[in-house]
Amino acid sequence: MKPHPRLWHWLFEAGVAVKASLGGLEALAGLGLLLTPNALVLRLVGWLTHFEIAEDPSDRLASYVQHIATIFPVGVQHFYGVYLALHGGLKLGIMILLWMRKLWAYPLAMVILALFVVYEGTEWLRDGSPFLAVLAVFDLFMIGLVWKEWRALKPEPAHP
The missing domain is CATH 1.10.287 (Helix Hairpins)
Incomplete structure (x- = not known):
């Protein structure tokens, strides 16, 4: 049985909504990285992971996140900020044009x-x-x- 054209259109609209939402979040995350001082990022990661590490010192994910934060220099932060802002902004812009x-x-x-x-x-x-x-x-x-x-x-x- 062949899917109805309205189903394809609905799937298209849903896919555009998902891609636009993720693109917007990605662009916001990039702008956040660009506007947030590196020291604040390190403190935020420490605050987010210290309870987990205190509860379970062998927690792999929290330990990994803390390790990554310590090797997250300003240049890398700015690269990811620009990348996420441009990639997410491009995705969001294209999806808006499709909606239009x-x-x-x-x-x-x-x-x-x-x-x-x-x-x-x-x-x-x-x-x-x-x-x-x-x-x-x-x-x-x-x-x-x-x-x-x-x-x-x-x-x-x-x-x-």
Whole structure:
């Protein structure tokens, strides 16, 4: 049985909402990193993890987060701040254009999502992170939904 076009449209809208929300959060996190002094980041990590370490000194996640915070120099913080702000802002902007049904944004969105897939795929091959694999699969699915939505919105050429 073939899925109904309204289901595809609903999946497209839901995917755009998820991508826009994550893009907005990512951009805000980047701006937060850019605007927050490095010492404050270190104190925040210490405050967030010290109760867990006191309760369980062998807690791997809390220990790892504390370790990462100690090797988080200002230059690295600024790099991640700029990266997250630009990456999230780009994602949010593209999703807003799709919500506005700007036809030229659909091919652009597919290209940008394909570039994200290439990046996520290469990082996944390097690190083996299942999270990156899930992101890549979701972005591939989004490319398919954007394609399907674009084809549905694109006006048919007039035949003489």
